[in-house]
Amino acid sequence: MPDSWVNSAERTGSDLHLELSRTGSRRAALIAALRDAVRSGRLAPGTRLPPYRSLAADLGLARNTVADAYAELVAEGWLTARQGSGTRVAERAAPPRPARVPVRVPVRTPGQGQGPGQGPARPAHDLRQGVPDASSFPRTAWLASARRALAAAPHSVFGPGDPQGRIELRTALADYLARARGVHTDPERIVICSGFAHALRLLFGGGVLGGPLAVESYGLGFHRSLLDAAGVRTLPLALDDHGARTEELAGLGRRVQAALLTPAHQFPTGGPLRPERRAAVVNWARAHGALVLEDDYDGEFRYDREPLGAVQGLDPDHVLHLGSVSKSLSPAVRLGWMVLPERLVDPVLAAKGEREAWAGVLDQLTLADFIESGSYDRHVRRMRRRYRDRRDRLVTTLAARAPHIEVTGIAAGLHAVLRLPPGTERSTVKAATWQGVALDGLAVFRHPDATMPAPDGLVVGYAAAPDHAYGAAVDALCRALPPR
């Protein structure tokens, strides 16, 4: 063993073994082994490496292989080579090894996000709102659509994208939304995004719209935080059984630029916006040059009658219609859409283009085929039946076991609201937690500035639990409810 090599081993305070991996090229294996030795500190800064020929003889390698490896590591900055002083480990403290990071368990605050968390913290019974049945994703039909879409796509699909979204999807959506939701639009007014929150960010974070914004007194805290972060003040409208009290809009003054509503199915309290109010909010928007933002988050799921048409159909120039597949298909498919008044198309595209935040193009093409082939309608019908059955089971079970608890907001959607006796919400949520049931009380959805009465209630999502676990979840819920 040559002197310099022995010396280096002594300087590092330990015998240096280079164990070369048996797979891959010898050169690559030697590079990897030397990198590891430097990184771990076994080869300290300044250590002189053996000459090519010595190390080659030691390891049974060709000299060129070793010379190449040294050159590579010099180029990468691990080693230095200077005329007369040989090849040395670069002069810098050995980097610390990366610390071991414990496996992270995502924790989700109820009422703030999309629904249940994952991992070991998952509760026994999942009755949180906002999540469709993950076990029902139409894998086969989706893959068939992906295959057709990939086969039909022109090459340009794989080039740079159009911030507005693929024309195939915008065309399919224009047809679908007209037919199923009474939305009045054409593909040129639709902008694809990756979900409702993304749409809010583009509109308010991208400088297209400003505040203040009228909102409903109950809604997703996540959306409020997002608007807060964009510097948009939100002013809560009171709710009653007929949705938001649109007559309050007039009292908010002319500063209010827009009203964000859930007309088809108020989230989370559950009523549809009363017809006169649908007209009133559109009239308000016209009179004030304002906008109605229609969050049509679960418009497809209406059980006891046909779905209510979208408010957008009443006035496409004053209503901005927002939807996504998060409830109808899966939040894993990051696709949503904005149906815009014409004057907003260019500003939204400018905001979107600058942020380069468009949705995956293959998913866009797949969804276009999924809609046009009828798979989307079939899936929605199938899920509508399934969710209606779930809802019926909830209502029936509660009627038998807790007839004093009123169940509301059940005509549509993926959740119901159980009205509780005054002052019992917090203790009931706690009792539910003890029963292993994850769900939210109404309080977490309340706007901090809301002045309307604060009813006690539970928001019960009936879609998230898998079929086989649903009965047990409802049983556990019943055990947590306050006695008559």
Place this chain on the structure above:
Amino acid sequence: MPDSWVNSAERTGSDLHLELSRTGSRRAALIAALRDAVRSGRLAPGTRLPPYRSLAADLGLARNTVADAYAELVAEGWLTARQGSGTRVAERAAPPRPARVPVRVPVRTPGQGQGPGQGPARPAHDLRQGVPDASSFPRTAWLASARRALAAAPHSVFGPGDPQGRIELRTALADYLARARGVHTDPERIVICSGFAHALRLLFGGGVLGGPLAVESYGLGFHRSLLDAAGVRTLPLALDDHGARTEELAGLGRRVQAALLTPAHQFPTGGPLRPERRAAVVNWARAHGALVLEDDYDGEFRYDREPLGAVQGLDPDHVLHLGSVSKSLSPAVRLGWMVLPERLVDPVLAAKGEREAWAGVLDQLTLADFIESGSYDRHVRRMRRRYRDRRDRLVTTLAARAPHIEVTGIAAGLHAVLRLPPGTERSTVKAATWQGVALDGLAVFRHPDATMPAPDGLVVGYAAAPDHAYGAAVDALCRALPPR
């Protein structure tokens, strides 16, 4: 025809025809026809509609069908029903018809975005940088990965997502990046995003990192705009043939939090960062508690030698490694990654979770399979050969037809830089435009505050044009070059 009906037709000033679509239910067809009549103004506000039985008789429909349709339109706010006054069109001005919107042709400013635009404005010869060959997307292998990924996915995949990204993809990337790029990491330090720009937004727009930020004097204007928008001041480092002059970092003072570099292949000038500078920038980061942001945008494509390992391997705690599939696969697959020092993982996840901007989960699973099945390596090797051939053709043609023009930055990447005689860049870009060639001069990539000399040059992307069109594009380029 009943009186009221005649009256309403008179009031709207035209005869009202309800043409019911022959497809779908009679009820749905009637609703659609009435909506259209109101929307178009043919049924004016206040107009009284005929009683159910009259319209039913008129149209040959069951009375219940008409009653249902009226009720639906009342619920939607199109009509009002009041005891004693019958059913009327709601009292509000008829909404204007949506104006016809001309088909939009996306226009992209050279040097600002991802490369060539689409549509009729497309130039005859596409030599813009930054775009891989769209005709080479591995459709069959990608679909095979999608099929395997969908079949293997647990149900929970279709539930709410983890902002960090799917563990399957993070695991595949940790292995791949270690093997192919010398990156030292584990899956818990990787965060999936939808591309490089998304990563920048999360880091700087999400409050994780602040400015000022040292950058290279030449780079993508799009990234600078994005940082500007986030309020981050950028300070340009001079470049020479060995990459960024890292010795200038010391002179920028302690305020500088991070340096954003393209060490493997300076964008766009094309040199790799010299070995001493790789070590120097890491030492600077350590000494100042700062970060190196390593933009490894085309690290896979190195032609005349093995790829340079990532700077991140020198010090995983002071280098944040950023990559994406935009160049290696397609910008249509919106997937990128950040390899983070451990202390930044939680802050980045917090920023990402709040913004709900994660990438499509099915694409994530597909890419994981694509990498693990070896398809990614095969694709990269295939494209490396193809791009090397393109580069060789460019060099050979220029050597024959414009030997006075030096071609630089050719050891790697998807573009080369042609050095031009001083003062000729602008006229050469114009001449290229006349020849139908789309490309950029160096000037559009220059930082506005750069003080280094401004060489004249053309940035020639050799990947974007399809194979059959490439020769003609290079010919046209030669015709645009200044004479000796």
